[in-house]
Amino acid sequence: MALNYVWVGFFIISFGVALFRLIFFQDYQIFQEIVNSTFDMSKTGAEISLGLIGLMTFWLGIMKIGEKGGMINIFAKLVGPFFSKIFPEIPKNHPAMGSILMNFSANMLGLDNAATPLGLKAMKELQEINPQKDTASNAQIMFLVLNASSLVLIPTSIMAFRKAAGAVDPSDVFVPCLLATFFSTLVGLVVTATYQKINLFQKTILIYLGSAAAVIGGTLYYFTTLSQDQISIVSSVVGNVLLFSIILSFIILALFRKINVFETFIEGAKEGFEIAVKIIPYLVAILVAVGVFRGSGALDFLVEAIKHLVAFAGLDTGFVPALPVAFMKPLSGSGARGLMVELMNTTGADSFASRVACVIQGSTETTFYVLAIYFGSVSIKKTRHALPAALLAELAGVLAAIFIAYIFFK
DSSP states (O other), rough: OOOHHHHHHHHHHHHHHHHHHHHHHHHHHHHHHHHHHHHHHHHHHHHHHHHHHHHHHHHHHHHHHHHHHTTTHHHHHHHHHHHHHHHHSSSOOOHHHHHHHHHHHHHHTHHHHHHHHHHHHHHHHHHOOOOSSBBOOOHHHHHHHHHHOOOOOOOHHHHHHHHHHOOOSSSGHHHHHHHHHHHHHHHHHHHHHHHOOOOOHHHHHHHHHHHHHHHHHHHHHHHSSSOOOHHHHHHHHEEEHHHHHHHHHHHHHHHHHOOOHHHHHHHHHHHHHHHHHHHHHHHHHHHHHHHHHTTTTTTHHHHHHHHHHHHHTTTTOOGGGHHHHHTTTTTTTTHHHHHHHHHHHHHHHTTTTHHHHHHHHHHHOOOHHHHHHHHHHTTOOBBBBHHHHHHHHHHHHHHHHHHHHHHHOO
16 A cells, blocks of 8 residues: 555656646656656566566576475574564474575675575565465565665675776775665664564574674674775675575485475476566556656755755755665666766765765665565555555665765765
């Protein structure tokens, strides 16, 4: 229901802004631009969905091998004590536990191509134990909010864009990104747990969160000892070696247990194809709304209004040019990336606004995109508190990014 109001709101606001520009600024092309954006974004949505077919087919085939071979069950046992506290609805040692862990791990390593299929697999498994098939369960909402909070240890792509834009030290946003994304994830967990009346002050939860904080701290310390080129090499090698090692472990354990690996892969791959096709209308719907909102100029009006309010309050407006990235990121990852690159090319990669934009890009997620494809893949219509919880986590990430950028770069 929340997505319904947001989707309709984008069209109504966009029409109002476009009409204003037509009447007061004689912008006679504005409605043509909006209509063209609907065509362009419809095509983009279909292309993204079709591009997912190969990834979904492969990864769900591999996950089926891991499930039947027992490796997913091993992963589930590793995180079982913690997940049983924040996902109390999920039965002990359920395959969804392993799929959720795999999705989180892929996100943390910045392996987006692997994270989405694994997340869709997890959502499908959670739907199997959901008593109300058209309504998001607490477990699905907790998973989606934590997924959308974008806990990424190594923002490799952002550092690569900064290097391409001529930054003196492309890795100077590494620590700020990690700190900001940690806050967004923490807020997402706290807000969702509050909605679901989950006590986070339990010994098991505190131990796991403390261990995670220690790992993040250790990773931070290690990478601060490396140069930018070394960070890129180490993060790329470690991420891909871990990923391929997991694939190989799935296959080897399945062979050891005398599972027909090839037939099992085909069985899971068929599920991946079906899911990828199923999400096309949901993805097209949200991307068209984003295209209309941006094409109408509503985003530009919003940024200008905030700039005047900040200036009126007597505050520094240095971060304002980065706000389009913050507004676009929940709607479109590629759109936000394009705005970030455009800002670096316009103001310089090492300008304060560019650095703020990079930290925002590395600490927030495409919330509406995630909601659309994840809930769409299992035909969830009633999202309950998923959207407000995810957006609060997103807001925490943006505010933390701005605040931390002032500490590091001003």
